[in-house]
Amino acid sequence: MDMEAFFALHFDLPREGPGTEADVAWACQLAGVGRNAAMLDAGAGPGGDVNALLAAAPEGSVLTVDSHAGFTKTARARFAGDARVTARTGDMMAQSGPFDLIWCAGAIYFIGVTEALSGWRSCLAPGGAVAFSAPCLFQDAPPEAVVDLFEGYPVPNADGLAAQVAAAGFTLLGTRVVSDAGWEAYYQPIEARIAELRPDADAALVAVLDEAATEIATWRAYRDAFGYLICVVQPE
Ligand SMILES: C[S@@+](CC[C@H](N)C(=O)[O-])C[C@H]1O[C@@H](n2cnc3c(N)ncnc32)[C@H](O)[C@@H]1O
Secondary structure, eight states, rough: OOHHHHHHHHTSSOOSOOHHHHHHHHHHHHTTTTOOOOOETTTTTTTHHHHHHHHHHSSSSEEEEEEEEHHHHHHHHHHHTTTTTEESSSTSOOOOOOEEEEESSOOOTOHHHHHHHHHHHGGEEEEEEEEEEEEEEESSOOOOOHHHHHHOOOOOBBHHHHHHHHHTTTEEEEEEOOOOOHHHHHHHHHHHHHHHHGGGGOHHHHHHHHHHHHHHHHHHTTTTTEEEEEEEEOOO
């Protein structure tokens, strides 16, 4: 994929994955996040979940980390002047903590659930928790279009995700499916951007726009077959 074209589509969007403020609030409550919690938003993208994290911990702090500098720039601009928020470009697995909560929306599959949880264990404060969302199959046999969408990535079902959590020595406190509203909050701004960019797009950009449009159409057609599951977990 042409990364320049990819970031032309994804520049300055409100979020880079599905989710809602209600998802964050639910996870923070289950994780027992306190008013002054220290939180890492791992793979934060442009910081779309930071306000919801701060709503759960108004006297706390959020460190956003993303490997893409452009997303960090957006997050930094969004929270300029709020001393509770620090936005850094870097590797979400190379943070030291201690954190009361590691929130990771739509980014843990880049590392692998078991591997990421194992790596984050030493970054958690006593009693700390990790809350992450990850692709999940809701049916036994995924439709061909869904297999194609994930390009061979073995999307687990809820039991498979639970096994990956257990393999890291973590306890699963609870799960929640990301709602359709969460997906639309991600996809509708992308659709608007596609419409804006398409008239003047060159071949590389057209390919990126088409791929994004296919992804959106696939989710809308097969949303009963797959989605994102949010898992709140704690070291055993
Ligand atoms: C699907 S996006 C989700 C972004 C954001 N959490 C949201 O929901 O809007 C995944 C993000 O993870 C970031 N990412 C992937 N691997 C990373 C790593 N090892 N360290 C930091 N960021 C990473 C990508 O750059 C991307 O912004």
